[in-house]
Amino acid sequence: MANLIDLTLSDLVNKVKSKEISSKEITSTYIDRSKQSKKLNAYVEETFDRALKSSEKFDTKPDFKKKLPGIPLAVKDLFCTKNVKTTASSKILENFIPSYESTVTENLWNEGAILIGKLNCDEFAMGSSNETSHFGNVISPIDDNLVPGGSSGGSASALAAKLTPATIGTDTGGSIRQPASFTGIVGLKPTYGSCSRYGIVAFASSLDQAGPMTRDVKDCALMLEVMSSFDPKDSTSINFKRPNYSSNLNINIKGKKIGIPKEYRVDGMTSEIEKLWEKGKNYLKDCGAEIIDISLPHTNYALPAYYIVAPAEASSNLARYDGVKYGFRADGENLIDMYEKTRSQGFGDEVKRRIMIGTYVLSSGYYDAYYLKAQKVRKLIKNDFDNAFNKVDAILTPSTPSSAFKIGDKKDDPVSMYLNDIFTVPVNLAGLPGISIPAGLDKNNYPLGLQIIGKPFDEQGILDIAYSMEEKINFKLKTNDWWIK
């Protein structure tokens, strides 16, 4: 048998069901490896003891009908987990222990999964390198001193380093797909309304979506199948028929029409990315798909619009962290003084920057010029995609304009940091599903990803395309466990 740690989630599930491996074996193996991997700083909270007990309990009375039978999973620390500290990687929630469970994680546990810990991320999911976390930056297993991307950087790092067989993240402007691309894994952001936002610490409510991060496309389909549900507790949750993504997975994509948007050939894109995209087209052709040039004319306005809408919503969403009810409180002379001190000390620089931008664009006299205009742009971007999807089944783009960068490289240059999200942001603005799959390496052997964007609710379609491409690309993530030795 191959090394347990190298098995995909789907393989593990099968082996548990065929009683080849016990939940405890898997759980303890992942816990041991996680313990050896502290250097990556992927975890912010470990629930190892609890997880071991749960796995023993599972093994005593195993339920093999579950989709994730006794499978240990670490999850991004943006998901509220009952009786387990949930911080959003912020000082302001440093000691916050929810009394409730997010719907998405609840769905995982209901299918037999076991929580082994909470994973580091950018503070309140604001960042593209996991450098804004109050608990320190996360290191990518790809190379020492390399960022894993963000905001789901802990999730990407933990998955790529094999500290968890699969994981989940949240994606507001690329927070699943960009780190997936940087670390050579699969990451999917579902259609807005597919996964419930209930119990997820909110960043930008109209953009936030939870999604799976996995080693391969099949695992991704399985995870999505478990995570996605209609939830009356989230008014933006959509009641549509959710297919069994994993069993429906179809490798045959012959005749599918794939659009290549010319506007995604942006300034500053490396030739490596250019080549990767070209390779992607060829893989698709090899799979029998038809390549069609399309135009998404308002692409250029997506990033500015995103950096108005997202901070606007964030500035309001984060107002509840005021030191009054829960979380960190700094003493003050009076109420206003307490607010100022609590929020000054409790939030990091990037969060403050976005609160200030958001407050500014919503203030009277600026609202029309910024927020309202950004909403109009958003509509135009959605229309661009709608028009494109009249001609094609899906769209292929690079996931990011470059590969992963070194820790500290972009920390003091927010605009260059924000440019990381240039290919992922339009997908959030339009509420579409998008998946990033590993597609190659750059000259430093750092992974590069390709993104497939689908029609609303056509997760199955993009999973099929990804599944088909995956076979042709045959990407193998190589890490030499340098952080353990």
Next chain:
Amino acid sequence: MSKDQYLIEKNGNKYEVIIGLEVHAQVLSDSKLFSTSATKFGSEPNTQVSLVDAAFPGMLPVINEFCVRQAVKTGIGLNAKINKKSIFDRKNYFYADLPQGYQISQYKDPIVGEGTVVLDLPSGPKTIGIERLHLEQDAGKSIHDIDPTSTLVDLNRSGVALMEIVSKPDLRSPEEVNLYIKKLRSIMRYLGTCDGNMQEGSLRADVNVSVRKVGSDKLGTRCEIKNVNSIKFMQMAIEYEANRQAELLEEGNAVDQETRLFDTKKNKTRPMRSKEDAHDYRYFPDPDLLPLEFDDQFIENIKKEIPELPDQKKNRFIEKFKLSPYEATILVSDLDTSKFFEKVIEKSDVKLSANWITGELFALLNENNLEIAESPISPENLSKLINLISNGTISGKIAKTIFEIMSKEDKDPNIIVEEKGLKQESDPKALEDLIQKVLNSNEDKVNEYKSGKDKLFGFFVGQVMKESKGKGNPQMINKILKDKLNG
């Protein structure tokens, strides 16, 4: 311009007072606007608070359809336009009793648009325009006087559904404000959409006041007086504020647009914040909620639940029962009063019932400071009492005696009549005997009467009544007495 117009006079200049009201009416609902927490008044602090109400991370609002129906119902009662699509916005500001850091409200697209409320003024009906009605969340309560060093927060009210009903600046006097609030309250109580209890804070209002010289058609600068929680204080605040503004103008100063508070101890308004310090609420559509949409059928179904409202009831009382507009207005002004009245007239004479309710019963209630729902006399027993009068069993005078007994114990008046032997004497033979007895013992007076001293008739009536211990049927006594004296 009518003579009884309310004007402020300064140095011989007359000022008209322009008033607009923003009424906050708590929606009558067992649960909150966006959560399932209870809304019971007077519960222990922080016992009706869900994770949503306390704004825990990741918690999301879910609209309570019942509250939406209540708002639509109220809109229909205000003859208003119902908007099939409305939008919830966030009104952002920081305060300790505002857990989310924003209030979910409706800003540009409210659920209800323009409507009307008709006031019954002594000079005739006056229509007051309604600008809009929107749904919003209430905040919690900050309590400053329990702990000497800290402010305590009670979130029981946090998230409770309110309807903000904004009037047009159509009100012109404290009395009109009084009538407007009472009418609004009455309509909502008829509809069952707000209990209108001002003491418990179910009905509060912000008052916008400005003045202008009589004859001018330009609106003056207004001041908003926040959260005045009784009609009396509202009237006092308007009176004070109108005088203050008129004085400022007389002195050649301008009125600053500002928010003011009414100090109930000094009976004065004082500035709270000026326009420059006004909050920038940074309204924007709440991304956690979809636009609120419903179809015509939804509205039609609610229309079917609309009961007869005060104005319709009043017209019916006037037309069907021939009541005077004055009586009808009084009887319909309060839902419980109209219910009481309609219960009584199920079996009793309408005119007598109206008289007894607006007369004796109201006096009794006033004297004891009771609401009609707390009336010590049940409508059933009042109806029986009235019937005893109508069928001649007792006189009106005896009825008052029985009414007084009933006010102490709500007993069937038939039983009281039996027990106390108060039945009216209507037997002509018995009365004739009594009358003869009185005439016999007052022969001198009889002679005086016969020689032209007509006024003595009353004396004989009184004597006969006395002889009958008040039980003699007055009409019959009159008749027999007249026959005997004149015959």
